[in-house]
Amino acid sequence: MNRRLWWKLCLTLVVGMLVLFWSISQLALQTEEAMSFIDEGHQKTLRNYAAQAEALHNAGDEQALARWLETLQQQENTWAGVVRTQLTPLGGTVVPAGYDDGIALGRDLSWKIHLYFAENPVMDVPFADGHTRFLIKLPQRMRPGNYWTHSRVLLQVVLPFTVLLVICLLLYRHLMHPLRRLELATRRFRDGDYSARVGDELRGRKDELAGLARVFDAMAERTEELILHQRQRLADMSHELRTPLTRIEMAVSLARQQGGSAVLLERIHGECNGMRQLVEDALTLSWIEQEAPVLRDESLDLTELLDSLIDDARFEFADRRLEVSLPPVAPLARSSHRALGQAIENVLRNALDHTPAGGVVQLALHEAPDSWLLTITDQGKGVAGELLEEIFQPFFRAPQAASGTAERAGFGLGLALARRQIMATGGSIAARAADTGGLCMAIRLAKR
Numbered sequence: 001m002n003r004r005l006w007w008k009l010c011l012t013l014v015v016g017m018l019v020l021f022w023s024i025s026q027l028a029l030q031t032e033e034a035m036s037f038i039d040e041g042h043q044k045t046l047r048n049y050a051a052q053a054e055a056l057h058n059a060g061d062e063q064a065l066a067r068w069l070e071t072l073q074q075q076e077n078t079w080a081g082v083v084r085t086q087l088t089p090l091g092g093t094v095v096p097a098g099y100d101d102g103i104a105l106g107r108d109l110s111w112k113i114h115l116y117f118a119e120n121p122v123m124d125v126p127f128a129d130g131h132t133r134f135l136i137k138l139p140q141r142m143r144p145g146n147y148w149t150h151s152r153v154l155l156q157v158v159l160p161f162t163v164l165l166v167i168c169l170l171l172y173r174h175l176m177h178p179l180r181r182l183e184l185a186t187r188r189f190r191d192g193d194y195s196a197r198v199g200d201e202l203r204g205r206k207d208e209l210a211g212l213a214r215v216f217d218a219m220a221e222r223t224e225e226l227i228l229h230q231r232q233r234l235a236d237m238s239h240e241l242r243t244p245l246t247r248i249e250m251a252v253s254l255a256r257q258q259g260g261s262a263v264l265l266e267r268i269h270g271e272c273n274g275m276r277q278l279v280e281d282a283l284t285l286s287w288i289e290q291e292a293p294v295l296r297d298e299s300l301d302l303t304e305l306l307d308s309l310i311d312d313a314r315f316e317f318a319d320r321r322l323e324v325s326l327p328p329v330a331p332l333a334r335s336s337h338r339a340l341g342q343a344i345e346n347v348l349r350n351a352l353d354h355t356p357a358g359g360v361v362q363l364a365l366h367e368a369p370d371s372w373l374l375t376i377t378d379q380g381k382g383v384a385g386e387l388l389e390e391i392f393q394p395f396f397r398a399p400q401a402a403s404g405t406a407e408r409a410g411f412g413l414g415l416a417l418a419r420r421q422i423m424a425t426g427g428s429i430a431a432r433a434a435d436t437g438g439l440c441m442a443i444r445l446a447k448r
Helices: 004-035 039-057 062-076 147-192 208-257 262-291 301-315 337-354 415-424
Strands: 080-084 120-124 134-139 298-301 319-324 331-335 360-367 371-377 427-433 438-444
Touching: 004 147, 004 208, 039 080, 039 120, 039 134, 039 427, 062 080, 080 337, 147 208, 208 262, 262 415, 298 301, 301 319, 301 337, 301 360, 301 371, 331 337, 331 438, 337 360, 337 371, 337 415, 337 427, 337 438, 415 427
Parallel strands: 319 360
Antiparallel strands: 080 134, 120 134, 298 331, 360 371, 371 438, 427 438
C-alpha cells in the first residue's frame, strides 16, 4: 500500500504547523515592534512640555519654572525636571569639541520603548542651547503597548486556535467526502439499487479511501452479478421445470385412463429423474458461482478416471463408437476426483448426445510440459462460431437442441457446470469447430 493518505495528512499537519508557528512568531515580532514607540500625539505633547519649560527657563524666572514643573508632575502623576549637562574633564582628559552636546540623560522621544520593562523610562528633550535638557519620566498614559497583553493572547491563543480549527475542518471534509459517498452508495445498494458505485465520484483521488471505494465497487459489481444471475437462474429454472411437470401431468393422466401403462410409468420415472438432475445441477452451479471454491486437494490418475467414465459411456451409448487414445498413466496433482469426473462426464455425454447413432466420438489425452490436454470430438451438427462461448452459459441450448433434434436434449446446465468445475480444479475448457463438422472440446489441466 502506498499510504498516500498518510503522507498527505503528515505533510498537511507538519508543514501547516511549521508555517503557522513561523507566521505567528513573525506577526508577534512585527506587532510588538509597532507597539513599542510612543504615539505621535504623545510625542507632540512632550515636545510642547519641553517648549514651555524652555520658555520659562529662557525668561530667567526660576520660581515660575518650579511652579510649572510641580503642576506638571501633579497633572501627569510623574517626575519632571530641567537640568544642565556639563562635562568635567579629569586627569588632563581632552574632550573633543561639541562632544558634550550629544550627551543625553534619558531616551529620545523617537526611541523604542521595551514593553517588558515594568519601570517607565525617562524621556530627554534637549533645549536649543544644547546643554540644558527637559527630563520627564514617561507618564503611564503615554506608555506604548497598553494592548500588548491582549494582542499576545490574540496572537498566541485565538489565532492558532482559529487556524487549527480551519485545518481540522478542511481535513475532516477531505476525509468525510469519500466516506459520505460510500455511505450513500451503500444505502442505495441496500435499498435495491444494485448499480450504485463510488469510483466515478472519486476518480481524482489515489489514496487509501479511493482504494476502499474501488474495493466497494468490485464487491458491489460481484454482488450485483450474483443477484442478477440468481434471479435469472430462478426464472430459467421455473421455465425449465414447467416442461417436465407438464409431461408428468400428462403421463399421469394417461396412465389413469389406460390403467397404469408401463410405458407411461417409465415416462413419469424418466421425467422425475430429469427434474432431480436439474435441481442437483442447478444447486451445484449456484454453489460454485457464489462460493468460488478451490477444489484442488486431491491427487489422481487421469487415465484411470477416464477409463471408468468411458466404460459407463459405452454401456449407456451402445449405438455410438468411442475411439480412445490414452497414455498408460496420467498423474494429476492438486485436483478433485469428484468435480473433475463429473465435469468430464458432462462433456462426454454432451458429445455422445449430439452424435447420431452409428457415429464416432474421439477422446484423446496428450501430455504437455506442464499440463494434460484432453480433447473430446463429436460428429454432431456443430455450433456457430459466435455461439462457441454462449454454450457455456447456464440454460443455453444450441438451436438444434432447443428444437428437439438432439436425441437427449437436456436443460443447458451440463457445459456451464463443467466449465466452472474444471476452473475450480485449476483447469480450463474451450470449444472449437471440429474438422469433421462437429464440436471439439479442449480441456487443459495443470499437472501441479
